[in-house]
Amino acid sequence: SSRIVLVSRPVGMPEPENFRIETVELPEPDTGQALLETLYLSLDPYMRGRMSDAPSYAPPVQLGQPMVGATVSRVLESHDTAVQSGDIVLSYGGWQTHSVEPVRYLRRLDPAAAPVSTALGVLGMPGFTAYSGLLTIGRPQPGETVVVAAATGPVGSAVGQIAKIKGAKAIGIAGGPRKVALLRDHFGFDAALDHRAPDFADQLAAATPDGIDVYFENVGGAVFDAVFPRLNSFARIPVCGLIADYNATGLPAGPDRLGLLMSAVLRKSLTVRGFIQSEFAGEQMPAFLEQMSQWIARDQVHYLEDVVEGFDGAIEAFRGLLVGANLGKLVVHVAD
Ligand code: NDP
Numbered sequence: 001s002s003r004i005v006l007v008s009r010p011v012g013m014p015e016p017e018n019f020r021i022e023t024v025e026l027p028e029p030d031t032g033q034a035l036l037e038t039l040y041l042s043l044d045p046y047m048r049g050r051m052s053d054a055p056s057y058a059p060p061v062q063l064g065q066p067m068v069g070a071t072v073s074r075v076l077e078s079h080d081t082a083v084q085s086g087d088i089v090l091s092y093g094g095w096q097t098h099s100v101e102p103v104r105y106l107r108r109l110d111p112a113a114a115p116v117s118t119a120l121g122v123l124g125m126p127g128f129t130a131y132s133g134l135l136t137i138g139r140p141q142p143g144e145t146v147v148v149a150a151a152t153g154p155v156g157s158a159v160g161q162i163a164k165i166k167g168a169k170a171i172g173i174a175g176g177p178r179k180v181a182l183l184r185d186h187f188g189f190d191a192a193l194d195h196r197a198p199d200f201a202d203q204l205a206a207a208t209p210d211g212i213d214v215y216f217e218n219v220g221g222a223v224f225d226a227v228f229p230r231l232n233s234f235a236r237i238p239v240c241g242l243i244a245d246y247n248a249t250g251l252p253a254g255p256d257r258l259g260l261l262m263s264a265v266l267r268k269s270l271t272v273r274g275f276i277q278s279e280f281a282g283e284q285m286p287a288f289l290e291q292m293s294q295w296i297a298r299d300q301v302h303y304l305e306d307v308v309e310g311f312d313g314a315i316e317a318f319r320g321l322l323v324g325a326n327l328g329k330l331v332v333h334v335a336d
Contacts, residue, residue, distance in 0.1 A: 121154040
């Protein structure tokens with residue numbers, strides 16, 4: 001079997017030298033465990049955080065150990081009655097073609113209900129992030145304006161579509177004309193903007209004549225700068241991700257604007273609330289799975305997957321994710 005381990009911690013953008021592809025013996029399951037074959041490996045922005053030993057909400061990957069990650073896997077051998085060989089499960093196998101995992105951590109998937117890869121995207125952690133963060137913290141009301149960036153990705157695309165279902169106006173932001181067209185044509189955003197356009201801030205102002213009531217923060221950086229002056233009183237900002245800064249090695253140059261930010265939080269009674277989706281999973285996951293499956297079945301939510309063929313492609317695909325090379329939820333197809 002093969003695995004991809006972390007051999008050094010990146011400074012800035014992860015480089016191929018930070019990883020190593022290794023061939024190892026097939027692991028052996030113990031009592032209560034199962035041997036799994038990875039079918040799909042999920043690649044997600046949070047993995048950049050796990051490569052670093054800076055303070056985080058989860059411990060870093062140790063050097064020499066496989067990169068972590070969610071997988072959709074087939075059970076090859078089970079030492080527990082809860083799953084049988086042949087079952088397809090959602091697991092946390094990491095960047096490995098095979099893994100051994102405690103059966104109690106696995107969730108069986110029904111391949112007849114939905115393509116199994118969706119358990120890593122629209123019907124998985126990213127879809128749940130959008131659902132829980134938007135509905136619990138953002139609380140969009142009919143007629144309000146919701147703005148989200150990285151909007152063709154699994155989190156942003158679900159945020160926009162759920163906002164629309166709740167009767168709000170959804171403004172999507174993405175990088176490049178191809179993604180902008182998808183926002184309108186595939187995901188049904190009311191307006192779609194390219195954050196790389198030189199007049200992006202003016203475009204955003206034109207698209208939000210009534211200001212912004214919910215800014216679902218996925219990226220930070222220049223997008224936040226353009227959104228900030230458009231926020232209405234009592235706006236809600238679920239802080240979900242800051243991908244523009246994930247490869248940053250220091251603070252940007254320029255004047256300290258913290259006072260400006262805090263004064264707007266005060267004057268406009270803004271709610272700025274960070275969250276990690278796992279906070280809400282215990283209470284909201286079952287309702288999410290039921291509701292999102294229904295929205296997909298009724299064609300109210302569309303999804304988009306970027307499927308990379310072959311395990312060895314994981315490293316380049318992950319690097320691309322951090323600069324927007326992916327078109328939709330990024331997964332690696334490892335085996336059939
Ligand atoms: P995506 O598939 O959307 O991929 C990331 C996207 O970020 C890229 O495709 C790119 O899109 C965009 N991006 C990269 N750099 C920049 C930049 N400098 N400025 C603006 N956009 C940029 O990822 P996900 O949907 O999986 O994740 C979206 C966000 O949600 C991330 O920040 C992630 O960390 C966060 N997240 C947080 C969770 C939580 O529990 N808090 C859980 C899951 C995800 P484009 O080409 O359009 O610019």
